[in-house]
Amino acid sequence: MALRVGIGGFGTIGREVAAAIDGGIEGLALAAVSARDAARAEARQAGFRTPVPVVPLGELAACSDLVLECAPAAVFEDVALPAIERARIFMPTSVGALLPRMHLVDRAKQTGARIVVPTGALLGLDAVKAAAEGTIHRVTMVTRKPPGGLAGAPHLVENGIEVDGLTEAKCVFKGSAREGARGFPANVNVAAALSLAGIGPDRTELEIWADPDVDRNRHRIEVEAEAVRFTLEIAGVPSEENPRTGKIVAPSVIACLKSLTQTLRVGT
DSSP, X not given: OOEEEEEEOOSHHHHHHHHHHHHHOTTEEEEEEEOSSHHHHHHTTTTOSSOOOBOOGGGGGGGOSEEEXXXXXXXXXXXXXXXXXXXXXXXXXXXXXXXXXXHHHHHHHHHTOEEOOOOTTOTXXXXXXXXXXXXXXXXXXXXXXXXXXXXXXXXXXXXXXXXXTOSSOEEEEEEEHHHHHHHOTTTOHHHHHHHHHTTOTTTSEEEEEEOTTOSSEEEEEEEEESSOEEEEEXXXXXXXXXXXXXXXXXXXXXXXXXXTTOSSOOOO
């Protein structure tokens, strides 16, 4: 029987994943989607082979085996909690929104739900997870993004930090991954996933730079561990529709979904 997938949020990521499932992925079936504008979401399914109902966020878990979150961080729990209460598989793309809500992980243990975090733009996630089976001494991440991709972040607004019109790179944040997730909820999903795979959000060090000389989201990650030492560099292409979202995110989600039903699975 196919795994029924409900998608909370029908923007850049949600539509691409939905279209892929509708196009045919063995072991997966699109069950429902949720969006603020139901009529628009229905219209965007015009080319689908099998359009699905557009339901409120809280009803996705009732008709799905797996709930994929692709919504704004402000409604994260509206997607997550019903899925966890019904013991579904919950797959968040707003991983940064999970860090201040780790009570959801505790609740999932009680209900039998599973929380599965896609790799996203984090090259080398398997290596970080393997290193975490031993002792990791230090994890640091330096992110450089085009200023437009950071505009409106709560940390910038609260601290009066301007990024418009920059002529040179400017460090706009330095702290832990947990602090970064609070200040940049739409920008640090890579750092959040890195921290969960490694030494946790309080020990993972993060710098964020607004850099007018880059046209891609660039991440440099350094890991020093008992078993290995490595450096990762990633230059993700921003989505044309939403520069805060990388083009690799939707394909990463699709790959993660496929891994749940594939006979041969490569990587942890």
